[in-house]
Every structure is written in C-alpha cells, then in structure tokens.
Amino acid sequence: MTKPMTTDVNATNRPAAGHRLVRRRGRQLRERFIEGLLFLAAASSVAITFAIVAILVSESLPLFKEVSLLDFLTDRQWTPLFDDAHFGIMTLIAGTATTTAVALLVAIPLGTVIAIYLSEFASHRLRETVKPILELLGAVPTVVFGYFALLVVTPLLQKIYPDLPGFNMLSAGLVMGVMIIPYVSSVSEDAMRAVPMHLREGSYAMGATRLQTAIRVVMPAAFSGLAAAYILGISRAVGETMIVAIAAGMQPNFTLNPLEPAATISAFIVQVCLGDLPHDSLGYKTIFAAGLTLMLFTLVFNILGYWLRKRFREIY
Amino acid sequence: RAEEKIVKIDGSSTVYPITEAVAEEFQTAKRGAIRVTVGISGTGGGFKKFCRGEIDLTGASRPILKKEMDACREAGIQYVELPVAYDALTVVVNPKNDWLKSITVDELKKIWEPGAQQNVTKWNQVNPAWPDQALKLFGPGADSGTFDYFTEAVVGKAKSSRGDYTASEDDNVLVKGVTMDKGALGYFGYAYYAENSQKLRAVPVVPAAGKPAVAPSPETVKNGSYQPLSRPVFIYVNAKSLDKPEVREFVDFYLNQAPQLVAAVKYVALPEQAYQLAKEHVAKKKLGTGFGGESEVGVSVEELLQREGKL
Amino acid sequence: MVELATNIFDAPGSEPATAALKAESRHLNFHYGAFHALKDISLPVHDHSITALIGPSGCGKSTFLRCFNRMHDLYPGNRYQGEIVLYPDNVDILAPSVDPIEVRMRISMVFQKPNPFPKSIFENVAYGLKVRGITQRDLVETKVEQALRGAALWNEVKDRLNELAGNLSGGQQQRLCIARALAIDPELILFDEPTSALDPIATASIEELMLELKEQVAILIVTHNMQQAARVSDHTAFLYMGEVIEFNDTKKLFTMPDKKQTEDYITGRFG
C-alpha cells in the first residue's frame, strides 16, 4: 500500500501531533502482531518443505558418496537391496510415470466430464447429493482399493486380454484413477460453478447449447481452477502408495508398458520403511534419495502448473 | 496415579502374531495389571527403536546385524537373544501345476539366482522334463528378512537374487498371485501356506543330491529334516528392562506359553529343550547374539543357544 | 433557465419511423416463481427502427427484453404466458414447440456489462458462426471482418485479432460484444443498458453504431438513461411496476406524454 503522499502546499496552522486522528500505537502493534502470526502460519508450509528436503538430502548424502549421480540417473536397473546393487532411479520413475499416466487417463476425462455434468447439466439437488458421496471415494482406505485392483479389476482385464500378468500397472493405474476422480471432479466443478453467469448467458444468447457453452466458454474461463484440480490429481497419483504396492507387482522394471508389472517410488519407500532392513544401511538410505527425486519431480510439475495458471488465468 | 507397568514391544511383522498371542494371554493372566503394547515397524525399525532404548523387546525375523549391533553398543544397550519359533519358508505352486512333485535346491538356485534374470523365463529352461510354460515368480520384497534368508539358503549369498519377480510385503498378495497363475512359483512363510493349503500346493524340497525330498510340516521342521528353508525367528530383550519385574515376568511367560501359542498361530514351535535353554539364558542374562552380525543358514537352535554371545 | 428537453431531438435518430413490425408481444405475463414481474404487456417492435424501454429500476425492463430470446428458460421456476410473435414468419416464439436455440440464433443480445468470452478477439466474434457449424476459414474470416467493421471496431483491432478480448478497454469490449451479436446476421438485436458501464466517449460511439445498425435490423434497447432514449430511439415504452404505462413515438412521449406518471417520471419527480 502506498503511503499517501501529501504535498503540503498551504499547511496553515495545522495541529501537528496528538490530534484525534493520529495513529493508535496499540492497535497498530496488535495488527502487526496478528499479521506476523498469520505469516508464520503461511510460512510454516515452506518450513515443512525445508525440513523434508533437509532430511531427504542429509540422509541420502551417504548414498551419493557411493553411487555417482550419473549412475543414479542413467542406470536402467534398480536393485539397491540386492547383492548386485544397481541404483537406476529411472526404473522407479518409469513405473511412477506409467501408473500416474494410466490413472490420469481415467481421472481427468471422467473427472472433467463429471464436473461438467454436475455443474452445467445436473439439477441442484442431484449435484448437492452426488458430490459429497463421490468425495467418499477419496476416503476409502487405499489398501481396499489395492485389493480391489488385484482381485476384481485384474481378473476382469484378463478376460479381455488373457496374456495380462496377474500384477500389472494397468489395473493399479485404473483403480488409482477412480480413486482420484473426486479430487479432479470436485475442485473443477467448484471452479466451473464460479464462472459468472453473464458469460454463460453471452453464449446461450448466441444460440449455443449447454454442451457448447460448457466446452467453449465455461471450461476456458475456469482454466485456472481446472489446472489446480488436475495438478492436485497428478500430485495424488504420484504420491499414492498402497494400490501400487499391492496390485502392480513391486518389480522394478524399466518399462513404460502398463501391461507389465513395475514398482513406483512411493511404493518402494513404504515397502522399505516397514521392512526388515537395518535403518543405518545403505539400502535403507535409498528411500531418501528416491523421495528426494520424487519431490523434485513434483516440484517441477507444480512450478509448471503455477506458470501455466498464471499465464492463462482469465479475468472475468 | 500409580506407576504404570507397561511392556513395550515392536519389530518384525513376521514375529508379530506370536507376540500378539502371548501379549493377549499375558494381559488376561495378569488381569490388566501389566500392560503390553506391540507394534509392527519391521525388524529394522524395531532394532532402531530397540537400540535407542525406547522399547523393552523387539521381534526379529533375522538375527541382529553388524550396524545394529554398533548402534546398540554406542547407546549402551545390551540384550538377550531368544529364538522363539521356526518359520519354514515354503515353496508353493499353483494346484494345477502337475509336473512339479519336488524340487532340488539346485533347481531353486537356477530359478532364483541373479543370472536367471531375463534368461530363465520358462519352466523347461530349469529342467527339460518340465513343460514349456512361462515361469512366474513370487516372493517377498528385498527388504525383508525372509528374502535374505531364502537367498542365502538357496543361492548361497544373502540378497543375491534375480529382480524380475513379483515382490510383496503382504504374503496374502503372493498367495493371490500364485493362485491366479498356473505357471507360478513362489515362497513365503509356512503360516500362509497352512491357511491356504486348498488353494496352493507346497513343493517338497530336496536339500542335497541323493537325499529324499521333504515336505514342510511342523514335524519335519521340528526334527530338522526340512532343510535348508526353515529358520528361527527371535525376540531380543533389553538387558536393563529385564531387571524390571514386569518385563521379566512377560519374557518367562513368553517362553512358557510359546509351544502352544506358536502352534496356534500356525508357526512351528522349537523343541522343548530349546525353550528350556532360552529360559536359562534369561535367568542368567546371557548377553549378545550368537551370530556375530551375519545371518547364517542351517544353524540349529540348540547349537545357537550354546554359542558364545557377542555384543 | 435551460429547457432540458428542447434540443435533444436534433439528433440523427429522430426521423419518425414508419417501418413494418418485426415483433410484437401480446398480453405477455411473466412470473419469477411466485413473483409476477410482467403484467399483460402488449408492445410492438418495429423493423428498421429503435424501440427504447425506460422506467425506474426494477420495473421489469430487463425481464421483458429477456423474454425475446428466451433467456429465462435457463433458470428453473420462470413462467411465460401470452405470446411474442416474430414477423415475417408470424410464429409465437414463446410457444413450447419453438426451439429456444433457434430463437436465439435469430435474435441476438448485448448485455449491460460487456461479457466477452475469455478467448481471442477473433474467436469471440467467430463464436456464433462456430455454433452454427460454419467452419470454412475464409468465410469465417470475411464474416468476422464484416461484423467488426459493423461494430466500428475493425480499425482498432485488425492487427491484434489473436489477442485476448479481456485486454480491450470497456468500450471496445462492448463493441466486441456487438460485433459478436452482428456476426450471426440477427434479425433483431436486444440491448440491455449497453452503455451503463461505459465512459461518455464509448457511449457516444455505441449510440452512433446503433443508429447505423437500425438500417439493417430492428433494435430493442433498455436504458435507465432518459437522455439516451431520447437521443437514439424512434419509439419509447415507459414501464412501471411490470406494466406498460405508455408507448409512443419517442418525440411524442418526451414532449407530450399522455399519462401523468410518464410526465412525473421524465421530469424527475421520481426514479
């Protein structure tokens, strides 16, 4: 806020200090104090990140003393716990990327269609009942989803495609996608509903149908909200653990083929965390390096998302 | 309020069912006067807490390793190592598998050794008598004590294994995997086979050339004929905690009740004599591990208990 | 003293209009749920001329206007009675058998607040064409240029057709909305207080535009600004509490109103 700048041209015998309008110190101090507190709350998220990064970096340093960064990034095998240890993180990243991609291929179209349907087509009552029910999908313990993928979805898929292995990224990804639907649909529905009515009216007045209005006007106008929803969905998919751990086979395969089994970063981390490894061993340290990599990846995604949202934010 | 009497236990999820059973019975017996808590942080997580002095006992599916011994020494934690049961690693196949009547350790090695990765993908590549069927492998994750033991016993070197198999910490997942695939072969703890013996078939193992194949069962494990795949699981007791009457009482109760409770949760109890020896160790507070920071295959529990303890 | 209303009829919009009817509302009643907003309104809309609706806030001007392109269909609970007949077809556009989309394709509307879509200038104008399935690039380009010229905006934007419409000034945005409405060759254009959000210069240019447009189409305009009504329209209707108090030639209505209420309103005794 700019301080008012007064060019005191003809300041005639103006009372200097102590008049009734002067700033109150007590109130100002209190306001500053509260602002400080709120700032601390907001900054706490940064502090958390720093703490996480600090832990990840310090714990993974011993690993990088033994494994060169080049190997870490270029080796195509990830067998840190085996006798013949390889530390090719790209293997896990490929798994993470594939399951995430499959999940998003489910969640983004379905979530978006649901959002459009709820915001532009459905009645108020339907929307208000369905939305919270759908949000329950996000609350189902992921172990349940994992078994659902393994015991229901995989056999179904095998009926269609008999060569599908019992553990594969496809069914894990599909189920993960369903789990993420509410993240995408709820947040984008909110964003679409926030698009002011006069924009819609402008489109209807041109003779557009609901669908045309939704796709051509409402969605572009809600772009930043949709982007936020998608990013939230991506983040959730990238970080998801149990579904993949149960249904995708936990095989560190360097492959982008969703029909094969693979392991992801987060699944690897949780597995090792609860396993029998000594916590001081090099093998155990790999989870921190993997976590760090994951964090860097999501960071890149988020910066990209932030930039995109800023660039395409529509003012209506 | 009065000083809480509480026994804190953590560690391997393999040992957990036994410890849980003991804890439950113990609390009932004491009418709640002593409280017991059991966690499942894994053997590694358990030792980490144990060596920080946060818990009184930790369950371990493998012996304490060098690094953990160092950590404990640094923190001044001394401990008593007590084997409490056998876990027989069971090699299982799909019931539809009609060719595998028994398997030799060599064949297992051919299947699981690191060199087999990408190379041995068909049954007939292991043994020409077996069909030209895709070989699908299932086993515990490389972070587990089971994996360490199996690789050491079969391949000859701990942690030396092929990587292209379906790994899971949850043995039920492995059970599901093997039941879903005719060409599957997997290994995991005996309890999971025992509970699913209709859906799976355990394969008798030939320990060495010329010896008869032995199927896993409580008897064959107990009498030492199921080799090399039966291993002991342990609890480690903090020596200082052992001075607390409630911990001492609990450990005694553990060793006394073990034969019944271990069987009840589908593990294999040690020979009676082994429990006697263990009780003596507790009484004498015999400190240290019998392994010296390395895991070993094929040691008998009795022999182990005779060894000099290292800290 | 200045006579407020003496010289406002020198404006170019004041030739008496004698054109044929473009549309006509007959005994139109409208309800927002339980609220009876329009009461038995019968009003003609002449072709090639500008018809203004004036009246105090809340009298139902916008409500009436929005009946013409069935905008009220978008919200639940609204109810029409009576009819609005569109000529030369002589169909009642409120009849259930009539598709509101078709109505809207023939009657376009410009809103109070400029509401360009968050798209490029070009896409905004081409939107109506796209909706009609017209996709040949050159045809669309011709039409867009025509419409922008029609809305007196072409020279200002021809070099930045791909810029976002949101970057235009308020007046330009409103003209863009007019261009958008023009591009689909409407037969009747509805304006709902099109200049109330604009500065005087932009207002003047839009008024001029309307006077040009009426050569080709019929125009129905709502305004809260009596001066504006006097300046641009050929016919004026004074609405009050959902009823038409008076409808007349603009000149007549502003100089010799038949009704006392009209006189009170235009002389500023209320409103």
Place this chain on the structure above:
Amino acid sequence: MVELATNIFDAPGSEPATAALKAESRHLNFHYGAFHALKDISLPVHDHSITALIGPSGCGKSTFLRCFNRMHDLYPGNRYQGEIVLYPDNVDILAPSVDPIEVRMRISMVFQKPNPFPKSIFENVAYGLKVRGITQRDLVETKVEQALRGAALWNEVKDRLNELAGNLSGGQQQRLCIARALAIDPELILFDEPTSALDPIATASIEELMLELKEQVAILIVTHNMQQAARVSDHTAFLYMGEVIEFNDTKKLFTMPDKKQTEDYITGRFG
C-alpha cells in the same frame, strides 16, 4: 412541451445552505497505478447540508468520494496527492500520520448496492460499536434503536432484530446500511449512488431520510441521476474526466450553469 426542470426545486431540500465547512479537498490528485483518475480537485463540503457529485460514468465520482474515508488504501498501487482537510480539527486526513481507521470511524459510507453483513439486523447495526470496543449491552441497544429510528427502519424491524438482514427487502437493506453508518455517530456520511439498486418507493424514502439526516451531519452523495441531485442536494459539483467542471448551489447549477459543458450534460446532450 414539458419543461423538465421547472418544478423540481419545490422539494424540501432546497433551502440555500449557509453552514460552515465540514471538509474540503485541496488540489487533490489521485492515481490508480498509472491512471490519473482525479485531477487537482478542490471542493468544499458544507456542514449540515448535502453536496452532490454528478457527472458521466467513469468521470471519477466514486473515486473522489472514496478518498474521504481512505478506501483506496485497501488496494495496492493507489496514490493520493494534495489534501482533504477535515473541520473543525483542521487536519489533513490524507496525511501519513493519520490513521485511516480513525478517519473511517468519523466518516461513514453507504454503498451503491446494499451490503448488509450476513448477520442479524441487530448485529449489523451494532457492528460499528463493536469495532469501537463498546460492549455494554444496554448502551449498544440504545444506540441501535436510535440508529434504526434515524434510518426510519425501527418500526418495520423492531420485532425481528434477530432475523437475518438478508431477509429484508432491497430498500430496507439499504436503510439498514444507513442505520449501520449512523450508529457510530459520524460527522460526515458518504453515499455512493445509494438508490441506484432500489425501486422508486424505496428511493423516495431514502431521499427523505437524507434530508432529515442533514440536520445533524454533512452529506456527500454521488448520483448518476440528475433529478435526484436536483431534488435533494444543496450544492452540486459536476465532474468530467477527473476534473471539477463546475461547483455551485444546486439551484444555480441546474438553472444557470456557468459552463457550456455543464449545460450540455444536464440537458442530455451527452452522458
């Protein structure tokens, strides 16, 4: 023909005002970022009288009004120059040493759209007192009643003070906002087009109210409705493009404007 402006000065608000100054802007300039919205405005605000600001949309009326309670401080990039002196203190309320909150406690404002808080009627009126730390229940109750009586709303709401303010009609809501502004005993009340969202009856009652209020306080009102300015104000300033074109007694300004531009505007040649 009807002479639009002949009889509007029979209204009660037209006694010439001779009161002392309540406030005065001196060489006030205001910038929205790079946009120079107010240009060297010097205007007096007399006590116990109503000063109206008229001018076409976008000329800076609201901007000027909002300088008086430092509303612009809320947004970044705004810049004041010059001063607004408040009497009798003779303090420049734009001075950096002055606390905008103190200013706002003495100068209250009523907005264009009624904006009651979504709380009870009572809480709405009592809010200004709460902010000042006045919590004695009986004192607050007295003040609330006083303010509601002052806003001519007491009889309508006295039995439902705990109802939500949102349930009131538009006109009642606006009077509630006036009561809210009155409750803190302001010395000057700013009205920014207070009736533009209201129907004629509500408008009339609020105009009446303002005429009563000016017995106690100074009033500065922005209106786009010239009739309203003529009806209620004692002094009128005509703004155009951020400048004061003319300031005068209302009667004088509407009957014998000094400037050609003023005449053009009030006779409807632009706007």
Place this chain on the structure above:
Amino acid sequence: MTPAPTADLRKLIARHRLWERVFTIVGLIALLIGLLVLLGLFTQLAVTGAPRLTPEFFTSFPSRIAEKAGILSAWVGSLLVMLVTACSAIPLGVAAGVYLEEYAPKNWLTAIIEINVMNLAGVPSIIYGLLALGLFVYQFGFGQSILSAGLTLALLILPIVIVATREALRAVPGIIREAAYALGATRWQMVSHHVVPYSAGGILTGVIIGLSRAIGETAPIITIGALTFIAFLPTPPVTGEFPFLSFQWLKDPFTVLPIQMFNWTSRPEEAFQLNAAAAGVVLLVMTLAMNALAIWLRYRIRRKIKW
C-alpha cells in the same frame, strides 16, 4: 438481411441437441462409474464384514482369535488422532489461507509459498512419517503418541485445507470487506468478524476432504510408531479430580483403524479378512458420518448467507 434457411438451421440444431443428449448419457455413465465402484467396494466390504459387525466388535480389544478381536482401541485412537489433527490443521491451514488471500502482497515470496503449498500436496504420505519421526517424536520429544500422529496427519492435510480456505475466502464479495472497513474495522477485525465466518462453509469442505484423507492413512502412522496390539485405552480426558481435564492422553500410545485393518489383511488366517472388511466398513461409515456432519453444517452456514 435474409434469415438463414430454416430447414438447415433446424437440422443443425437437431444435431447439436443430439450431441447434448449423448453427453448427458456420457456424463451419467461417468458419474455411475464412480458411484458404482464406491457402492461395489462398500457392499463387498459390508457383505464380507457383516458377521463381525456386532456390538462386541466395537467393545473388544485386538486378539489373536479373529472372532474375539475387536476395534475398541482402534476406533478410540482414530477419533483422538483426528481430534488432534483437526485442532491443529484447521487453525494453521485457515491462518495460512487467510494470510495468502487477505494479507499477502503479490510478490515472489507469496508465489513461492503458493507453489510450495501445492507441492506439499504431492509428497508421499510416508515421507511425512519420516519427517514427523525426526521432528515430533525425537526433536520435540512428543514420543510415539497420539499427539505426534495427529500432528503428522495435520501436516499431511494442511495443503488441502489451505487451498480450500483460499477458494472459500475468494468467494466473499469485495463489498462486504469494504463495508467492514468503512465502519472502521481493522484488517484483522474484518477478517475475523466477517470474511472467515462467512466462508466457513467452503473451509469445511476442505477440512472434510482433508480429514477423510487423514483418517484412512496407514504408512506415516506406522513409521512414527503406532501400535498394532494395544489392549487398553488412552487416559480419559475428563477426570474425577481437579482440574477435571487431563491432557495425558496426548502422550499415550495408540493404534488407529487403518493400521488394525492393514494388519488384519496381511494375516494368513482367512477369518481375519472378515475383521479387516468390517473395520473398513466402520472406517467408511465414520468418514461418511463426518462428511454428513460437515454437509449439514455447511448447509446451515450457507442458508444464513446471502450476498
């Protein structure tokens, strides 16, 4: 100006209408996929777990005998952990949201915080567990307690609460803010008296999504040391003696429902699978109840608020 050939226009409109109908069906199908999966999962759990859903299941401690095992310590633990989570994540998240929306100047620092908040949403939950183990359990000395677990989950859902809070605050119209300022309110008064209460509905949505996420988490809680077998309850928060309130329970060991479930699913005995399913049903119903409460609260708040 000639009207477009009406027949062509009609055909076009008919085509558009057809597309619209197709989309309506697609939309319904998409919705149904989501709902049916949910329904399928729920019924599967409910049918499997039905034999275990007896009153004793809620009042018994874990046991090695599946039929005798219950979830008393688990549901009490879940409830208490959620209490801590809600009590810490809501104030912190709302405060952060308020700062970012109402106070923060638009500069690089705010941009960093903003990106950072979104980024935290994607950190795998187990990493929060590792962080909390170092920070809460050891550094702050909270031990392996309800407090540590609650705070860990609070960190986990903080981004969700912040994002939802910001969206909700944004929906409060500017004129309400100006009205408060015009009456002499300070910024904090404006925020605390008006903006936050009026956006409570939207904030609640975020809180609920967040708590739903937290209540089902397993991995981070295991890392910080939740127990699996615990046959006693935390100290009751209300005591018979002065001062009648006790915070001892914050430091008590605990377990939570998803851990109990996790443990049961990995047991070899089939009978435990029933327990796991039953626990899953309880978990879902608890979440549903929590959601229902929030939806009701949100409805009540929104009913009062008209702009």
